[in-house]
Amino acid sequence: MTQELTDLRNSILQERYADALAIVDELEGMSKKAILRQIKSFLKILLIHLIKNQVEQRLTNSWVASIRNAILEIQDVNLKENKKSYYVNQDEWEDFIQDVVIESSIADASLEVMNGKYSQFKLAEIIDRTKLIENALHFLALTYSYSAKELPAIVAESLTQFPGGEDWKAGRW
Secondary structure, X not given: OHHHHHHHHHHHHOOOHHHHHHHHHHHHHHHHHHHHHXXXXXXXXXXXXXXXXXXXXXOOHHXXXXXXXXXXXXXXXXXXXXXXXXXXXXXXXXXXXXXXXXXHHHHHHOOOHHHHOOOHHHHHHHOOHHHHHHHHHHHXXXXXXXXXXXXXXXXXXXXXXXOOHHHHHHOOO
């Protein structure tokens, strides 16, 4: 990126504005790609913990923290600087999950679910993908409706409705 900024400065100083605009477009593309990579990483964390919850039918404090933190980070990173638009719009999440994230999430979750009991292939057969995506979409929708201050409590309350949620809420593991 340093070279691009140097080239941009030189293009402006030399009044080569078309070249400068091309560099700006390139920098914008690099920035968006980095942001989408961050979102993908947090979305994988969310899916891994939702898979663990679905298969093991329980929640732990650690899983709850991972789910909450992933949602908060997605909310923060997804909101553009203008605070009015998003990198991933609400109606784009399902395709993003199915096309970009779900398979690698299943593969990574296979290392953790039931202490690695299932291969990624077996785990892919076991999980209910429709329910997994529905649960992820539920949490992602919350990022558009609640502030960063309100969101942690809303996520926690939502998790009480998940398998093992009542036991987690009551402190019974």
